[in-house]
Each structure stands twice: as structure tokens, then as C-alpha cells.
Amino acid sequence: MDDNSPLVSVIVPTFNCRDFIVQALQSILNQTYPKIEVIVIDDGSTDDTQSVLSPFRRDKRIKYFYQSNAGQAAARNKGLSLANGTYIAFLDADDQWQPTKIAKQIAQLSHSRNGVVYSNFQIIDGVTGKSIAYHRGTRYEQLRYGKVTYWLSFFNFIPFSSVMVRRDCIQKVGSLDDRIKMGDDWDLLLRLSVYFRFDFVDEPLLIYRMGRAQQLSANMSKRFEQQDLIIQKFFISFPGLFSKRHIRRTASVRYCFRGRFYSHHDFKKSLYLYLEAFRLNPTNLVAIKGIIRLFAIQLGLKHN
Numbered sequence: 001m002d003d004n005s006p007l008v009s010v011i012v013p014t015f016n017c018r019d020f021i022v023q024a025l026q027s028i029l030n031q032t033y034p035k036i037e038v039i040v041i042d043d044g045s046t047d048d049t050q051s052v053l054s055p056f057r058r059d060k061r062i063k064y065f066y067q068s069n070a071g072q073a074a075a076r077n078k079g080l081s082l083a084n085g086t087y088i089a090f091l092d093a094d095d096q097w098q099p100t101k102i103a104k105q106i107a108q109l110s111h112s113r114n115g116v117v118y119s120n121f122q123i124i125d126g127v128t129g130k131s132i133a134y135h136r137g138t139r140y141e142q143l144r145y146g147k148v149t150y151w152l153s154f155f156n157f158i159p160f161s162s163v164m165v166r167r168d169c170i171q172k173v174g175s176l177d178d179r180i181k182m183g184d185d186w187d188l189l190l191r192l193s194v195y196f197r198f199d200f201v202d203e204p205l206l207i208y209r210m211g212r213a214q215q216l217s218a219n220m221s222k223r224f225e226q227q228d229l230i231i232q233k234f235f236i237s238f239p240g241l242f243s244k245r246h247i248r249r250t251a252s253v254r255y256c257f258r259g260r261f262y263s264h265h266d267f268k269k270s271l272y273l274y275l276e277a278f279r280l281n282p283t284n285l286v287a288i289k290g291i292i293r294l295f296a297i298q299l300g301l302k303h304n
Helices: 023-028 049-058 072-082 101-109 167-173 184-195 213-237 243-263 267-280 285-298
Strands: 008-014 036-043 063-069 087-090 116-125 131-135 163-167 198-210
Touching: 008 023, 008 101, 023 036, 023 049, 023 198, 023 285, 036 072, 063 072, 087 101, 087 167, 087 285, 101 116, 101 163, 101 213, 116 184, 131 198, 167 184, 167 243, 184 213, 213 243, 243 267, 243 285, 267 285
Parallel strands: 008 036, 008 087, 036 063, 116 198
Antiparallel strands: 087 163, 116 131, 116 163
């Protein structure tokens, strides 16, 4: 690696993540690509994150900053303001990278005019750390490469901890929206996708830690609300980019996701959501199948 190799800034926001952040940072320091700076933004942790990170702060590649709790987007933006790299990568404090993650993504971006590259990922259990699944993504190539705005407007299929982006691309579209408390990454990716092409490495370069089931359930209603705000903001910000029919179809897909979630414990709410999905897009087969599945469960014809 010569001195002309581009610097990669890795931004790691953290909040009360003492149990996992050491593994996250070690996975960055173990990268085969050496020209990196690591910017850790401690967003007001109340555990002993500072003491856990004390040994790492002797490494000149790592910069540690503490701020009063302001949310994940604000922490990421603080990292962006301090970054010196040509390329920016993000890693959540409870995730990890494979050793060749940066090198392979740098190779992709340096030989193309694309603005963003992301990768496939392996899922591990949030408690045990055991592997759950290797996420192979979608079978549709257009979801992975090139102009992904159309597909990204339905749902966020890109894990943010797998993303690397040219710094000047973020400068063009603006930083993360700190008014968004969940899904600020989707908002940024949507804006980036309008102006820049995306690339994809079909290898599990990210190890993604799945949260505990009870934590996920508690947060889902808030997450659904944030998703609606994000996509509404996007369509308003880029009027004419999509037809009214497409906007209805994206809402239909979101209602199906929610219908599926509530089908396990709230029949009426799940049915309402599936019916709304069908109303918005009568050709949505997932909505039709969801309604049939609900009644099959109610009649005891199918186990939930």
C-alpha cells in the first residue's frame, strides 16, 4: 500500500455498548487495508464505555469524542465533521467487519464512478453471538447495482454498517437528518441514490448483530412511524420523481410488513393493515396471501 492510497474514515457511534464495542473496534484495526482513521463518538454513554476504550485510545488511528446524548444521527454527523478521509464508512458499535471489508470496497469504488458501495452480511444472535443466517439479499440484480432509488423507496435493504461512500457525495446531498430518531441511514441512502450509482460486494463482509426479540418488538411501532415520515419527506423533497401509483405501491408494501409483524399477536390490527395494503394496491399478492393466512390461523388451519 503506497502513500497515495486514499484515507478511509470509519465513524463509530456508540451509546451504552460496552459489551460489544471492543469487538467492533478490533475488527476495524484488523483490516487488511491500513490507511484508516477511526472516529468513535460516544453519545452520552452511562455505562463504563470510556474505561473499556481506554487501551484503544493509545492507538494513533483512533480518535475518541464524548458528547451529551443527542441521538444516533447527531453522533454520526459529529463524526462526519471530524473526518479527513476521501471515503467514509460507518460501523455500529455492536457490529463487526470481516478483515477484507475496506480493501474490497475500496477496490470497487476506485475502479468506477459509483458513489456508494455496500455488501452482503452475516447475522448473529444478539445474546449468544452465534450465527443465525447468511443474508443473500434479493434475487433481483437491479436492487444491488446501479440506480437503486426505485427499489430503495419500498424498503431499506442496505445495512448501514456495510456502507462505504465517497465523502464528496455526502457533501452534495447533506449529512444525516438528526430530527429522525430511527432510520436516519435510510433517509441518507435515499438522497444519495437520486444522484449516485450504488455498487455491491456479494460477500458477507459485515457481521450484523440481531437485537433481542423483546427490544425489537418494543421499538417497532416507533420505527413504523419514522418510516412513514422518512418516505413522505423523500417524496416531498423530490416531487415528480415517482408517480402517485408508485407512491401507493410503496405504502402497500410497508403495510404488508406491518401486517406480518402484528399477525403474531394482534389479529384485528394485522387484518386492518393487510386490507389497507390491498386497497392501496389490489395487485399486491402478499396482501392477499396475508389476509388468507390470518383467517387460516383463526380457524385453526395453520399454526402461527
